[in-house]
Amino acid sequence: MTILLDSYNPAATASLPYREHEVIEEQKSQNQSPFIGADLDDAVYDQIAEILRKQQNFHLEGYKVLCIKRRLAARIRTVGSNEPEAYIELLKENLREQEQLMATLSIHVSQFFRNESVFQLLEKQVLPELQENSRRHSHKLRIWSVGCANGEEPYSIALLCQKHQQAEDLLSIVGTDLSPEALTRAKQGLFPAARVQNVSAEMLAECFVETGQQYQLLEEIRERVQFFRHDILADKPFYRANLILCRNLLIYFSRAQQQQIIETLATALLPGGYLVLGRAETLTSACRGLFECIDPAERIYRRVKMNEINQAD
Numbered sequence: 001m002t003i004l005l006d007s008y009n010p011a012a013t014a015s016l017p018y019r020e021h022e023v024i025e026e027q028k029s030q031n032q033s034p035f036i037g038a039d040l041d042d043a044v045y046d047q048i049a050e051i052l053r054k055q056q057n058f059h060l061e062g063y064k065v066l067c068i069k070r071r072l073a074a075r076i077r078t079v080g081s082n083e084p085e086a087y088i089e090l091l092k093e094n095l096r097e098q099e100q101l102m103a104t105l106s107i108h109v110s111q112f113f114r115n116e117s118v119f120q121l122l123e124k125q126v127l128p129e130l131q132e133n134s135r136r137h138s139h140k141l142r143i144w145s146v147g148c149a150n151g152e153e154p155y156s157i158a159l160l161c162q163k164h165q166q167a168e169d170l171l172s173i174v175g176t177d178l179s180p181e182a183l184t185r186a187k188q189g190l191f192p193a194a195r196v197q198n199v200s201a202e203m204l205a206e207c208f209v210e211t212g213q214q215y216q217l218l219e220e221i222r223e224r225v226q227f228f229r230h231d232i233l234a235d236k237p238f239y240r241a242n243l244i245l246c247r248n249l250l251i252y253f254s255r256a257q258q259q260q261i262i263e264t265l266a267t268a269l270l271p272g273g274y275l276v277l278g279r280a281e282t283l284t285s286a287c288r289g290l291f292e293c294i295d296p297a298e299r300i301y302r303r304v305k306m307n308e309i310n311q312a313d
């Protein structure tokens, strides 16, 4: 489907389902670009970064510059401008546009059971071990989805845990993201059909209510996940976990920031806890000693315990 939005119409873009909004901007960036991003002047980039930092406390430092420039160029075109300077003037004055721009820069694409094979491995191998441990020690099993977007990832984990839950199980699942908009959508738990296509028919019928073209997760399952705004680069980790999923977030950052994020996650993991990265992501070389690789293809790692690190030294 192609929708053309040639003039500035924030209401039109804001009311589109999120994925469509992104697809339009991607199409525009690929097909109609008067400047594709790499050409965006550094001075313009810096001014936009300054406005977002001062007025929205949104920091661009650390993101891959080319990736951000491409999205900036797409947004500038969407508001109907070929003149970055004119866009800067608009941005300074218009809070709504600042929010729209931040939504464009933070990519919230996700899906239930995204890359299904990793969830199969979590269900067969990782979660049973963690559930068994927490039962044995009467501890709460703690799971953190970092960069959870609209909630698909932590809810997928909640669905798996529910499938194998025993009455006495203690469970805490937390989803965090930089974007308040994404978190609002996550709490609503309302998803278009494309986002739930990997959910089995049985689970869909049992755990979702179909409303029009959308599927809403049952309240009793939504209540199992707590959502918080948290910037994994700037804020201190406030949660310690047995399992952390941080998928498809590192790719937006430079190597130095990836390193900082992985170190933060290593600190937040409880001894022997697991880390799952996205398919296109790997540990930075300086962090490899902190983890044992459990499954290289699925990017599953286990935090090495302190005494294991000492023995290896």
Ligand SMILES: C[S@@+](CC[C@H](N)C(=O)[O-])C[C@H]1O[C@@H](n2cnc3c(N)ncnc32)[C@H](O)[C@@H]1O
Binding pocket: 106, 107, 108, 109, 110, 111, 114, 146, 147, 148, 149, 150, 153, 176, 177, 178, 179, 182, 230, 231, 232, 233, 234, 246, 247, 248, 249, 278
């Ligand atoms: C592509 S989505 C990944 C969603 C999900 N983890 C998955 O793999 O399907 C990336 C998410 O990371 C979030 N994000 C970007 N920078 C972040 C930061 N510094 N701290 C926390 N979340 C961030 C974005 O807002 C976006 O929702």
